[in-house]
Amino acid sequence: xxxxxxxxxxxxxxxxxxxxxxxxxxxxxxxxxxxxxxxxxxxxxxxxxxxxxxxxxxxxxxxxxxxxxxxxxxxxxxxxxxxxxxxxxxxxxxxxxxxxxxxxxxxxxxxxxxxxxxxxxxxxxxxxxxxxxxxxxxxxxxxxxxxxxxxxxxxxxxxxxxxxxxxxxxxxxxxxxxxxxxxxxxxxxxxxxxxxxxxxxxxxxxxxxxxxxxxxxxxxxxxxxxxxxxxxxxxxxxxxxxxxxxxxxxxxxxxxxxxxxxxxxxxxxxxxxxxxxxxxxxxxxxxxxxxxxxxxxxxxxxxxxxxxxxxxxxxxxxxxxxxxxxxxxxxxxxxxxxxxxxxxxxxxxxxxxxxxxxxxxxxxxxxxxxxxxxxxxxxxxxxxxxxxxxxxxxxxxxxxxxxxxxxxxxxx
Amino acid sequence: xxxxxxxxxxxxxxxxxxxxxxxxxxxxxxxxxxxxxxxxxxxxxxxxxxxxxxxxxxxxxxxxxxxxxxxxxxxxxxxxxxxxxxxxxxxxxxxxxxxxxxxxxxxxxxxxxxxxxxxxxxxxxxxxxxxxxxxxxxxxxxxxxxxxxxxxxxxxxxxxxxxxxxxxxxxxxxxxxxxxxxxxxxxxxxxxxxxxxxxxxxxxxxxxxxxxxxxxxxxxxxxxxxxxxxxxxxxxxxxxxxxxxxxxxxxxxxxxxxxxxxxxxxxxxxxxxxxxxxxxxxxxxxxxxxxxxxxxxxxxxxxxxxxxxxxxxxxxxxxxxxxxxxxxxxxxxxxxxxxxxxxxxxxxxxxxxxxxxxxxxxxxxxxxxxxxxxxxxxxxxxxxxxxxxxxxxxxxxxxxxxxxxxxxxxxxxxxxxxxxxxxxxxxxxxxxxxxxxx
Numbered sequence: 001x002x003x004x005x006x007x008x009x010x011x012x013x014x015x016x017x018x019x020x021x022x023x024x025x026x027x028x029x030x031x032x033x034x035x036x037x038x039x040x041x042x043x044x045x046x047x048x049x050x051x052x053x054x055x056x057x058x059x060x061x062x063x064x065x066x067x068x069x070x071x072x073x074x075x076x077x078x079x080x081x082x083x084x085x086x087x088x089x090x091x092x093x094x095x096x097x098x099x100x101x102x103x104x105x106x107x108x109x110x111x112x113x114x115x116x117x118x119x120x121x122x123x124x125x126x127x128x129x130x131x132x133x134x135x136x137x138x139x140x141x142x143x144x145x146x147x148x149x150x151x152x153x154x155x156x157x158x159x160x161x162x163x164x165x166x167x168x169x170x171x172x173x174x175x176x177x178x179x180x181x182x183x184x185x186x187x188x189x190x191x192x193x194x195x196x197x198x199x200x201x202x203x204x205x206x207x208x209x210x211x212x213x214x215x216x217x218x219x220x221x222x223x224x225x226x227x228x229x230x231x232x233x234x235x236x237x238x239x240x241x242x243x244x245x246x247x248x249x250x251x252x253x254x255x256x257x258x259x260x261x262x263x264x265x266x267x268x269x270x271x272x273x274x275x276x277x278x279x280x281x282x283x284x285x286x287x288x289x290x291x292x293x294x295x296x297x298x299x300x301x302x303x304x305x306x307x308x309x310x311x312x313x314x315x316x317x318x319x320x321x322x323x324x325x326x327x328x329x330x331x332x333x334x335x336x337x338x339x340x341x342x343x344x345x346x347x348x349x350x351x352x353x354x355x356x357x358x359x360x361x362x363x364x365x366x367x368x369x370x371x372x373x374x375x376x377x378x379x380x381x382x383x384x385x386x387x388x389x390x391x392x393x394x395x396x397x398x399x400x401x402x403x404x405x406x407x408x409x410x411x412x
Numbered sequence: 413x414x415x416x417x418x419x420x421x422x423x424x425x426x427x428x429x430x431x432x433x434x435x436x437x438x439x440x441x442x443x444x445x446x447x448x449x450x451x452x453x454x455x456x457x458x459x460x461x462x463x464x465x466x467x468x469x470x471x472x473x474x475x476x477x478x479x480x481x482x483x484x485x486x487x488x489x490x491x492x493x494x495x496x497x498x499x500x501x502x503x504x505x506x507x508x509x510x511x512x513x514x515x516x517x518x519x520x521x522x523x524x525x526x527x528x529x530x531x532x533x534x535x536x537x538x539x540x541x542x543x544x545x546x547x548x549x550x551x552x553x554x555x556x557x558x559x560x561x562x563x564x565x566x567x568x569x570x571x572x573x574x575x576x577x578x579x580x581x582x583x584x585x586x587x588x589x590x591x592x593x594x595x596x597x598x599x600x601x602x603x604x605x606x607x608x609x610x611x612x613x614x615x616x617x618x619x620x621x622x623x624x625x626x627x628x629x630x631x632x633x634x635x636x637x638x639x640x641x642x643x644x645x646x647x648x649x650x651x652x653x654x655x656x657x658x659x660x661x662x663x664x665x666x667x668x669x670x671x672x673x674x675x676x677x678x679x680x681x682x683x684x685x686x687x688x689x690x691x692x693x694x695x696x697x698x699x700x701x702x703x704x705x706x707x708x709x710x711x712x713x714x715x716x717x718x719x720x721x722x723x724x725x726x727x728x729x730x731x732x733x734x735x736x737x738x739x740x741x742x743x744x745x746x747x748x749x750x751x752x753x754x755x756x757x758x759x760x761x762x763x764x765x766x767x768x769x770x771x772x773x774x775x776x777x778x779x780x781x782x783x784x785x786x787x788x789x790x791x792x793x794x795x796x797x798x799x800x801x802x803x804x805x806x807x808x809x810x811x812x813x814x815x816x817x818x819x820x821x822x823x824x825x826x827x828x829x830x831x832x833x834x835x836x837x838x839x840x841x842x843x844x845x846x847x848x849x850x
Contacts, residue, residue: 292815296696297727298707323645324623327699338815341832368643376814376835397643397842404840412641412841 030065034089034282041071042097045123050256051094053265053306054121054274058092060307061275061288074098082107089282090117093124099131109133113244117281119274120250125209126171137248139216139241140209142171151211154218156184156234161218170210174229176202176255178300181237181269185219188240189286190249190276194269198295201302203264206252207235215242220273238273240280247284249277266302269295293335302328311336311350315357321366330369337377351378355385364394371398375405382406453482459785462487463531464518464542466499467652469556470533473583474499476778477531477554478506483782487513489521492652493632516634518542522549529579529785532556535655536662537642540565541841544848547572552579552785554778557671558802559795561662563825564838566799568847573795581781581791582798584675586748588777592676594760595735595746599680601768603759604739607719610677613726613733613747614669616708619657621701624648641841648702657703663809664705665725670805671798674723676746677735678804679771681719684797687804687822688713688721695812711808716822723808810836 036058040051051068058064069083079101085091085108100108112118120138128134129144140154147170152163161184181200183191200222207224208231220238224230241248253270256262264270272294276286291308295301303309309317309332317329340346354370367389374382375398383406389399404410459482463474466488478485485506488499496514503512515521522545529552534542539560546553547569559582560566573580586592599607626646629635635647642660656662678684691713695706710724726732734747742755754760764770774780774792784791803825810833811818819828827833841847 296708299696299699301699323648323702324625327697327701327704331697331699335815375840376832400843401643401840405835405838410838410840412843412846 030059032059032063032065034064034279035087036064036066036090036092036278036282037083037085037088038066038068038092038094039071039083040068040094042074042095043123044096044126046256046258047094049258049260049262050121050254050265053256053260053262054092054094056306057265057271057274058278060271061279063275063279063288064090064282071095071097071100085111085116088116090119090278092119092121092278093127094121096123096127099128105131105133112137112246112248115245117278117283118243118246118248119278119281120248121274122204122206122252122254122256125206125250125252133243135211136214137241137243137246138211138250139213139239139248140211140236140250142206142209144171146170146210148210151213153208153210153233154213154216154236156218156221163213168208170208171206172208172231173204173206174224176204176264177228178202178263179205179222179225179228180297181220181222181253182234183220185217188217188219189284190240190273190280191219191238192286193290194273195294195296197297198269199298199300200253200269200295201263201267201300203253203267203270204255205230205235206237207231207233209236209252216240238277240277247281249281251277261304263302266304266306267295268293268301268303271303271306292339293331308332309336311353315353315362318357318366318369319362321363321369323365333369334373337373341377347377348379348381351382355382358385358389364392367395368398371395371402375402378402378406380406455484458482458484459529459782460484460486460527461529461531462489462521462525462527463499463533464489464521464546465532465534465538465556466490466495467492467533469583470495470531471499471502473531473533473554473556474502477782478503480778480782486511486527487515487521487525489515489518491516491634491637495652517637518545522546522551528552529554529781533583535638536561536667537660538640540568541641541845541847543569544572547576547578547580548848550576550578552781554581554583554781555795555798556583557675557798558663558667558805559671559798560802561667562838563799563803563806565847566795566802567825570795570799572849577788579781579784579788579791580795580798581777581784582671582793582795583777584671584793584798584801585777586672586676587679587772587792588774588780590775591750591752592679592746593771593773595737595744595752596676596680597764597769597771598754598759598762599737599739599744600682600771601764602739603741603762604737604744604754605741607681607737607739609720609722609738610681611729611731611736611738612673612677612721612723613729613731613736614673614709614723615665615733616725616727618664618698618705618707619654619703621698621703624650624702639842641839641845643842650702654703657705659704662705663805664707664709666706666709666711666723666808667802667805670723670802673733673735674721674804675793675797675801677721677723677737678797678801680735680737680744681715681717682769683715683717683719684800686716687800687820687825688807689716689820689822690714691807691811691818691820692816693808693811695809706812709808709812711805711811713804713808721804723804 040047055066058066071081082104125138125141126143129146148167152165155162155164180197182197205224217240218236221234222237224235226232237252239250255264279286293301314332386399386403389395463470477483485503488496490496500512500514504510530546531554533556629647693711696708710728713721731745736745745753772792780792818833
């Protein structure tokens with residue numbers, strides 16, 4: 001696990017360097033059907049950390065080739081920042097900073113109202129408190145001296161949403177924690193098929209957002225428990241907004257500050273809703289399946305590489321496994337075998353890799369876990385390696401366990 | 413099974429005679445109750461019992477049976493000295509003597525004790541081996557649910573019980589509660605019409621996860637013996653009670669409670685000696701720590717009659733804990749705490765006449781076993797039925813672990829065309845453990 005996280009940090013670092021040059025970085029030509037533009041460059045969060053992650057997440061869906069447009073740094077001349085929105089099916093805002101030039105704002109309004117897609121990510125809903133049309137696009141926003149003058153809170157009351165015009169601040173959150181997200185619109189393409197309530201990994205629970213909330217659909221909320229210094233309200237987390245012909249997906253999730261890892265962004269729930277939200281914003285439909293490992297009511301689920309791991313990565317993570325370590329790596333392996341089991345070539349390759357692992361330097365506990373998997377899925381081809389493992393005291397029992405189940409010949 | 417057997421009340425006077433023989437040095441006073449005073453059962457009619465596995469369930473069961481005047485509890489067996497000593501103290505306190513005997517190994521218990529019946533309250537990995545050994549020793553058995561950790565072991569227990577003609581009662585005591593019996597009689601006699609589906613709610617939740625570092629085995633605990641046929645593990649302070657959160661020893665709440673609510677669901681359907689034909693399931697397994705039983709589970713099973721059953725942790729079924737049968741004329745929901753509800757309360761006032769199906773009635777679970785030990789009749793919860801209750805859960809467990817839809821033949825008790833799932837019907841035992849006669 002550590003190794004892989006490390007390799008990710010390095011790649012983040014490299015991308016961070018590229019991003020330090022104000023520019024619009026273009027992706028190499030890709031087969032992906034849609035083009036996405038991430039706007040980044042200023043934020044009260046670590047955009048150097050989050051932007052490469054967002055890029056990876058979108059690219060990992062296979063649906064997007066992603067460019068990044070980076071604004072000049074805070075306080076610098078913004079007049080040259082004029083990305084061409086029209087080339088993109090979706091524009092993703094990882095931006096919370098200086099105002100854009102008027103011409104860029106107008107171009108963005110025209111892009112969205114003309115049918116462009118937008119994803120508002122986390123602190124992007126803090127941005128541009130004074131830009132009226134932007135606030136219509138995001139539906140709800142926080143901080144930046146927003147207050148009742150900017151619009152109501154959207155509150156969950158008696159099984160429905162109401163506009164609450166009560167005076168008060170806009171934007172707050174308690175200490176970061178893992179919290180449950182509750183789907184409020186199970187029919188929307190973005191949320192269809194997701195677990196009704198699922199455990200999101202440690203994040204800021206954005207609360208008390210307020211804004212014009214026109215043409216706004218709240219797809220999901222999270223309860224801000226007063227026990228975690230929350231508001232005691234069900235706060236909107238995932239939203240869609242129709243702006244002219246444009247579609248906006250707004251996720252309040254995904255806090256990233258300081259160095260990786262960013263648990264809120266590793267959460268499979270965050271990743272999948274972002275991918276689905278971006279697809280919906282770009283095309284009006286969602287074609288992506290919900291992965292089996294989506295978080296559930298009690299159990300978080302994270303993808304440290306923002307995608308499912310390869311077998312080689314899984315086995316590398318398992319290398320030093322001992323009881324008491326995270327079970328993620330074990331489950332990754334089990335799920336991988338399960339999903340790829342075909343009584344054919346695909347499984348034969350998996351088994352070859354497992355047997356290689358058994359002959360390698362991994363921990364006895366890791367080998368024993370693999371023996372248990374082989375006891376279910378293994379073929380006769382596994383027997384010679386298993387017989388070798390029988391000679392080692394630490395693995396002898398589980399090797400026999402596997403051999404007996406594979407051959408159907410039980411000694412005890 | 414119903415053929416009466418003459419019970420040889422073999423132990424009581426025999427042992428007393430031995431003690432009396434030694435009484436030259438040690439005066440032995442026979443208490444009045446031992447002679448049948450004050451309504452006590454005379455020794456020759458008493459059922460002599462012991463307990464193997466004297467933890468929380470075993471102790472509870474021991475007290476339950478010890479509360480019956482016709483029972484004489486004489487010995488305990490546990491791999492933990494604290495448990496077996498505690499049980500001895502309870503027996504000695506009850507009988508006002510120091511006669512209760514203790515054993516650390518069930519084989520020694522079986523070799524030395526001349527009891528009529530035994531209480532088995534063990535972690536699941538031990539159920540098969542010890543139940544078969546007790547049946548082969550011709551002991552009548554009160555066995556805690558679930559019957560066994562694997563379907564293969566359950567079948568072996570039934571074989572041994574039938575071969576040795578011993579009486580078996582499972583700890584599925586809900587069958588001996590009037591309102592569960594009533595619910596089942598209403599359902600089986602069509603008071604909610606033809607039943608289309610059933611929802612079974614089993615407990616949510618599980619243990620609190622925390623680090624369990626390897627630590628010295630507490631004095632008095634034979635850890636290797638506790639593990640028995642399960643894979644070898646270092647001791648981490650997880651043993652009594654908490655074994656139920658580890659797949660090597662238990663299937664979690666699902667298998668812990670199958671012998672209660674799935675058992676009741678089957679009873680009301682008249683399907684308690686068969687099983688599903690199709691099983692699908694989704695389990696959520698913990699991501700951290702050493703516990704690995706599902707924290708959420710939902711299984712969908714279909715029976716040959718067409719009835720469909722969902723068994724899941726309570727949060728995932730509309731009525732929560734208990735059993736809810738849905739028929740074309742209404743529903744009935746039953747749960748512990750005398751909870752019995754119906755779509756129309758009038759259903760609950762319906763009379764069941766004598767020419768309708770009358771289900772086995774027992775209003776005292778322990779007494780039912782004692783009566784059956786005398787009459788040699790089948791108890792209200794025989795092992796054949798317990799096997800089907802836990803099989804439904806174990807099939808669900810396999811469906812969750814393999815992530816596939818399973819086709820099952822409840823007559824041959826084999827999967828249809830699924831060699832992968834078939835391997836999970838049996839677990840190799842750790843050496844040198846073996847199921848007797850296998």
